[in-house]
Amino acid sequence: MITHPFRRRGKVQLPPGLPGAERIPKYVLLEFHHLPNGNYSKRLTRGYVKGFEASMLGEMKKTRSRMARDLVACQSVVDIGCGGARLAGQLATQGIDDVHGLDPSPYMLQYGAEAHPSVTFAQGVMEAMPHEDNRFDGAAVLFVFHEMPPRYIHQGLAEVARVLRSGGCLVVAEPSPLHYQSGLVSAWRHFGWRGLYFRILAHLVHEPFVKAWHRFDLVSAAEAHGLKLEQVDEGMPIKYWRFRLAE
Template identity: 50%
Template sequence: MTEAYFAESTIDWAAVELPDAWPDRLDWSRPTTAFRLLRRAMSRSRERVTLPDGLPGADRISKYILQEFHNLPNGNYSKHISAGYARGFDRAMLGTMAAGRARVARALAGATRVIDLGCGGGHLAGVLKASGVPEVLGLDPSPYLLQFAAKAYPGIRWVQGMAERTGLPDASVDGAAICFLLHEVPPKYLEEVLAELRRIVRPGGRLAVLEPSPVQWRLSWWPVIRGHGWRGAYFKWLSLSVFEPFLDPWHRQPFAERLAAHGFQVEADEVGCPFRYVQAVREGAPAVVPSPC
């Protein structure tokens, strides 16, 4: 059943025609368009995301994700805004993402099938593929981010879905990567995500998680600057400036304990700036995978 599932054809996200969302229908040749969107991004009030008619999988997208995360007008649900975010995220993180993604890839070395949950623009999935993982899946609810990823990183299977409802068969992957996803999940749904990870990761499979650190969120300005210099100050400002409605609950919950409760043995839990890195292994004897005939 598992191999049959992965042999099925999926949407060719690089070629599919996606409908324009309201930001795409603006006149981008006019300077006032950029000013209007900037003013909306800088506003303290946030509006709900509006999905255009005909968007693939719109009925399967959880309502909690339909918010203007990171101050993005209409969130990650438009061609222009989503592509701009995917291109600019690494610059906003001052180039630190390269080392973070490389560490995730090292933790999953030797895996044959890895899923990148909340793959966004596909950068981590691309690193995993380049590191030698034979089969990489990238899963995200946004068709616009999936299209960007599919065009940027061919040779990877891109799947639309939610982290708490992947649609994958039981024990179908032997590695899972998560990068800057869990802090955007409400506590109620985080339990569902962890239960889904327990279901889809084979016993003995590995989990590598990279999330924003509590250092820049919890510490006051002077301790952050004293410990991490001007970069610490920048990430402190960034954590206070972008819209992250579930960031505080994420930092408050005992993530390592919750992983253990869902059958993952934590091997590393390191807090720095700007990242928190967690590495774990799915408990239980590794599944015996029959050799192909």
């Protein structure tokens, strides 16, 4: 059910017997995008994935390709918060033999496994990853941090540093503050109709932690866990970072 923006927001109603329900943190169960059960409804998952992709006007596809290029030299990669696993699938297609997807929703994992059978999937969240130390030499975080309270981002970065091997690469892509913080006139002036579209979208689609995210200093937080910034791109509507775990 889609919730009207001005009505009282609901919470995810997990289906009885949902696998791994006890491992899903409370913040994940808040309403996102005016669609509380989008990730936790077998009936809605497929449309949810396709609808989000369409709403981003091809930007997610371009970002996935960029992430894949940055991770192409890796032998093992984990796609954290993989959702429908389009990024994980692309990494596997381009020749990375050991690709893993991690997501709290069993329905998203089922969707990903059907589409990308060569990928290994696990249910879980970034701040409590089920993988052993030094397991991967690459990790990707695509549109995940802005849906987490800041204290969990810190925990998540510690976990990423734990599962990465020395010299491992972390790539991150999240909604840019450029369109979120711009006024309508400024968005149009600087970015044209796409800037205006993404500015409106950012304020229509409910994200409970997005304001805190845009105040969060990701570079300092990452460096506190040994992840050194190699590149940052202040793009619109997506901001992009590449980090390297210190050797």
